[in-house]
Amino acid sequence: MRGGFTYLKRSDLTKLNTLLIRRFGIPKRNSEFPDPLSMLIGTILSQNTNDNNSFKAYNNLVMKYPTWDMLAGTKTQEIEKVIRVAGLGNQKAKAIKKVVKYLLNSRGEVSLDYLRDRDNQSVLEELVSLDGVGLKTASCVLLFSLDRNICPVDTHVHRTMNRIGLVKASAPDKTFMAINQVLPEGIGHQLHTNLIKLGRTYCKPSNPLCKSCPVEKICKFEKKTDKEGKIEEKNFMLLDNI
Numbered sequence: 001m002r003g004g005f006t007y008l009k010r011s012d013l014t015k016l017n018t019l020l021i022r023r024f025g026i027p028k029r030n031s032e033f034p035d036p037l038s039m040l041i042g043t044i045l046s047q048n049t050n051d052n053n054s055f056k057a058y059n060n061l062v063m064k065y066p067t068w069d070m071l072a073g074t075k076t077q078e079i080e081k082v083i084r085v086a087g088l089g090n091q092k093a094k095a096i097k098k099v100v101k102y103l104l105n106s107r108g109e110v111s112l113d114y115l116r117d118r119d120n121q122s123v124l125e126e127l128v129s130l131d132g133v134g135l136k137t138a139s140c141v142l143l144f145s146l147d148r149n150i151c152p153v154d155t156h157v158h159r160t161m162n163r164i165g166l167v168k169a170s171a172p173d174k175t176f177m178a179i180n181q182v183l184p185e186g187i188g189h190q191l192h193t194n195l196i197k198l199g200r201t202y203c204k205p206s207n208p209l210c211k212s213c214p215v216e217k218i219c220k221f222e223k224k225t226d227k228e229g230k231i232e233e234k235n236f237m238l239l240d241n242i
């Protein structure tokens with residue numbers, strides 16, 4: 001053990017990724033990557049809701065405000081109405097507006113394109129310094145917009161990695177550090193997406209379907225169940241469709 005997590009090895013992640021691909025395939029990616037600010041806004045909208053609702057909210061926002069600088073002069077309540085379908089409208093509208101105003105005031109341009117030339121650590125530090133932006137959101141910008149090899153950690157990725165026993169971490173941010181210190185080249189998107197699929201289908205928060213789970217043979221979860229069941233796969237992933 002070191003710093004709350006086990007010595008996770010590169011080869012552990014390669015093996016896990018292979019088993020997941022065997023079951024779920026190689027996940028499709030956007031044919032074109034969106035700009036980093038669009039991705040940041042999409043990721044803020046996706047917090048604590050499902051992909052379909054956040055996709056509707058994102059599309060509503062783009063239809064109403066075709067350029068992000070239009071949000072700077074828009075009342076928070078107006079933004080909230082447009083994105084209400086994603087839930088937490090007030091909180092998300094405030095976070096989005098703050099980012100837009102910060103960019104306008106500090107850089108004179110409502111864009112995050114200046115991040116393109118920076119390394120991962122610098123991008124993460126810059127983004128998490130913004131109100132309402134955490135490590136998961138910042139790392140999604142790196143993966144889904146800037147095409148960096150990184151594995152963002154949401155609740156699904158955190159739960160599955162800890163149940164499997166590859167990580168012993170008390171919080172998603174610690175799981176993120178453990179994975180990304182040893183992430184093999186080129187598998188960030190596959191591993192992230194397929195761990196979410198695993199968490200949504202077999203390794204659900206309660207009553208995991210361990211008997212039919214594709215990674216059962218390497219999983220060290222002490223409370224494995226003998227449950228199996230019909231898997232309903234939801235292939236739509238918001239951040240690959242922005």
Ligand code: SF4
Nearest residue numbers: 203208210213219221
């Ligand atoms: S075997 Fe069970 S606990 Fe382990 S990853 Fe699969 S569903 Fe989750």
